[in-house]
Amino acid sequence: MNDPIVTPRWLLARMYEPGLVIADCRFNLADPEEGRGAYLRDHIPGAVYLHLDEDLSAPVREHGGRHPVPDPGLLAASLGRAGISRSSLVVAYDDQGGLYASRLWWLLQYLGHERAYVMDQGYSAWKAAGFPVTDHRPVTIPASYEPAPRPELLAEIGEIRTISAEGAASGAILIDSRANDRYRGENETMDKKAGHIPGAVNYFWKDTQHADGSYKSAEELNEHFSGLDKDREVIVYCGSGVSACPNALALKRIGFKKVRLYGGSWSDWISYEENPVATGEA
Incomplete structure (x- = not known):
């Protein structure tokens, strides 16, 4: 599946x-x-x-x-x-x-x-929907989990600096997954600096869903992300690497193959004083 x-x-x-x-x-x-x-x-x-x-x-x-x-x-x-x-x-x-x-x-x-x-x-x-619920905590039998990490799914600060500086010439696109007012730098309640990584475009993660919280269909998601090239590398970020994940999920659902996460996201970017900050629209 x-x-x-x-x-x-x-x-x-x-x-x-x-x-x-x-x-x-x-x-x-x-x-x-x-x-x-x-x-x-x-x-x-x-x-x-x-x-x-x-x-x-x-x-x-x-x-x-x-x-x-x-x-x-x-x-x-x-x-x-x-x-x-x-x-x-x-x-x-x-x-x-x-x-x-x-x-x-x-x-x-x-x-x-x-x-x-x-x-x-x-x-x-x-x-x-009337489906079953319980307050009973299940007996959990510990398992041995053998990870096979895929570091290619994770983008690091050095790469983000290069992509931000080079723009389209880098071959990648940065997606800021936060609400538009946070992206523009008009409303920041979580982090010490407001704005976005220079060169990033804004696709709010909640816009991948309907008003009832259900994910949009593949057809609707293709329309939502119609400005993106599926052959280009896409790097998603947000405030701390959490709300970018619904965008990664939605992009995978419609066939994007080169989606990466900037794990530290905006809160990591601004932890380096030398990193530039952009405000307003892209």
């Missing part, structure tokens, strides 16, 4: 199949314990909980952004504790439009794990 997005009904039909791991990735940046509390109240039966800060990010340092990409070995250890192995079929969900579920999806791609999916619409849609 090439489509990285599955429906709640698809998951309902398979939720007790051997080898399936359901990962609850609910999270709130303003209250890091809210997602875990929501999971403890109720979740999809059998789901394990993965925390953005503790499981899906490395510790914050001077550089690397607010949610650094974790070391492959440490990430593999977290996945193994959750009962995930390289042979697992992983379906992630959250209740924030796929924001955190797609972070797990991307990290699994980075580790060479192709059997990873995001459940469309999220947990509220699952409950609204």
Whole structure:
């Protein structure tokens, strides 16, 4: 199955199949314990909980952004504790439009794990459909996860500087996945500097979805990203490397082959005082 997005009904039909791991990735940046509390109240039966800060990010340092990409070995250890192995079929969900579920999806791609999916619409849609929920925490049998990292999916600061300076001549395009007012530098509530990386274009990650939180169809996504050349390298970034992941998911859904993530994103870029900052439209 090439489509990285599955429906709640698809998951309902398979939720007790051997080898399936359901990962609850609910999270709130303003209250890091809210997602875990929501999971403890109720979740999809059998789901394990993965925390953005503790499981899906490395510790914050001077550089690397607010949610650094974790070391492959440490990430593999977290996945193994959750009962995930390289042979697992992983379906992630959250209740924030796929924001955190797609972070797990991307990290699994980075580790060479192709059997990873995001459940469309999220947990509220699952409950609204009358599908089963529970407060029972499953007994998790630890697994051995053997990562096969794909460093080509990750862009580093030196490459971003070159692409920003060279523009189209670099052969790559930078996509800023944040809301347009943050991209333009008019409203910044998360980071110390406002604006965007010079040369980047803006595709807000939420514009890949309908008002009800469901992902747009392939036809709609092709229209949304019609200004991009599928043969060019695309590097997505956001504030900290999280909300760029739904864009990476959507681009993969419509056949973009050369999509990379700038893991540290804007919060890493501005940690280097010498890096230029652009404001306004591209």
